[in-house]
Amino acid sequence: MTQSTADLVRAAARGDRVAFEMLVRQNAAMVTGVAYSRCGDFGLSEDIAQEAFIEAWMSLATIHEPEKFPGWICTIARRRAIDAVRSAKSTRSDCTLGEMALEIPDHKQLTPEASMSMQQERELVWAMLARLPEAYREPLVLFYRCEESTREVAIALGESEATIRQRLKRGRDMLRTEMAESIRNTLAATVPKAAFAGMVMASLPSATYAAGAATTTATVVKSSSAAGAAATSAIGGAFFGSLIGLAGGVFGTWMSWKNCEYESQQKFILRQALRYVVGLSVFGILLAILVTVRQQERITDDTLYSRLLVTLFVVSQVLNCAWIWQCIRGYKQIGDKAKLRGEPIRHVAQQQIDAFRQQTQMTNSDDRVTYEAFRWSAGGWFGSCIGSSAWMLPISAIAFWNGSLSLAIICSSTFLITVSFALVAWRFRERLDAYEAIQLLIGLVFVLTIIVLAGLQFLGNTDTQKLAQWTPWGWCILFMFPILALHMWWKRRSFKRKMRSSK
DSSP: OHHHHHHHHHHHHTTOHHHHHHHHHHHHHHHHHHHHHHHOOHHHHHHHHHHHHHHHHHTGGGOSOGGGHHHHHHHHHHHHHHHHHHHHHHHOTTSOTTSSOOOOTTGGGSOHHHHHHHHHHHHHHHHHHTTSOHHHHHHHHHHHHTTTOHHHHHHHHTOOHHHHHHHHHHHHHHSOHHHHHHHHHHHHHTSOOHHHHHHHHHHSOTTOOOSOTTSOOOOOOOOOOOOOOOOOOHHHHHHHHHHHHHHHHHHHHHHHHHTOSSHHHHHHHHHHHHHHHHHHHHHHHHHHHHHHHHHTTSOOOHHHHHHHHHHHHHHHHHHHHHHHHHHHHHHHHHHHHHHHTTOOOOHHHHHHHHHHHHHHEEEOTTSOEEEOSSOOOHHHHHHHHHHHHTTHHHHHHHHHHTTOHHHHHHHHHHHHHHHHHHHHHHHTTTTSOHHHHHHHHHHHHHHHHHHHHHHHHHTOOHHHHHHTTOOGGGGGGGGHHHHHHHHHHHHHHHHHHHHHHTO
């Protein structure tokens, strides 16, 4: 298409009216679509497009890259449409945009009822499109005008196909699903007919053609492509996140089983692991059924589907927390019973207890010997503080680069708060228990993460959210903090129990 377009532009620049007519036919749908996206009026958009083509015919000599003619003519149409909208607003304040000239083609062949119905449908289409930001409305209009070709839309707007696909997706998401088909049919039905090109050609000045006919424009074809980042869907993110969590759970379960003090505790862990696998399988089956029903369009209501999906995840998390708590209590109770009836400690566990005693033994200032599971370490402490908050800096840079200054300030401030806390805690480490400091760090980062995520969702603009790959599912990361705090608490509790049992 690039070479063909360039040849037609060169020929038209030499005065070939047939070549220019072919350019008009190829780009009429796109140019009128750009105009319609600005003015919301089909009739006016054709007038604007006609003026844009006439201006293009008069200015062909100014094109240094003929293969970029589609984008160039669309820019002309966009400027013309902006001028037309401003003129309409100043001269016709008694009517709204989209109501100025909704002429119905061949209206004499339609009944009054059909004509009125078509006009109402067009008004409804524009009423919905007008609510979309221009960045999403224009690609949506051009997509249906250009036979649903993202490549042609990308050429016209000077964007990558990946960017266009993403904007189309967000634009559709902003529209109600039940109205999408109506918009598609209306836009496709209003593509300029073959007579439009004839009207343009008839309007061209007869004795004038583009200046510079004796020279051939030299061009260098430059192709650029942006790396398309595949947006992760909510279901995909949940699936892969679950796989990671499952792998971690399997490893943690194996380590717990390996380090049990008593054989009865090992059997208990195996039973609980089997229950968890059954529960996870049920969850996976229900999720698969829900997604399948949605794909088969048996559930068409977006709100209902979202509620069912959220309910499934919430219920699964509640049951998961209940299972964890039951495991903690059951593990302790079995350990206490095994100790009362004199069940021998496993040899591997006894060796680990002795090693723990040697590694965690501390001599206080009063020569009193104690054992602590968590001890102050510069590398571990500052690594935990900075590592848990360093992700805020890239988001701050992205927000600053894309103009979300408030979000950039919030992210930078939250990172500085974490670093300041790390320095203060380290300064007073002689008075502060290491375990208590870790729990305070978890709580602080939890609150700061909420602030950053809220800022990203409500203060970040579209470009910031796109580069940060933000979706509302990002809030699920907050589940990590109570789980981590509970893990630390359990680790310290288990350590103290081991120390007591080894005495």
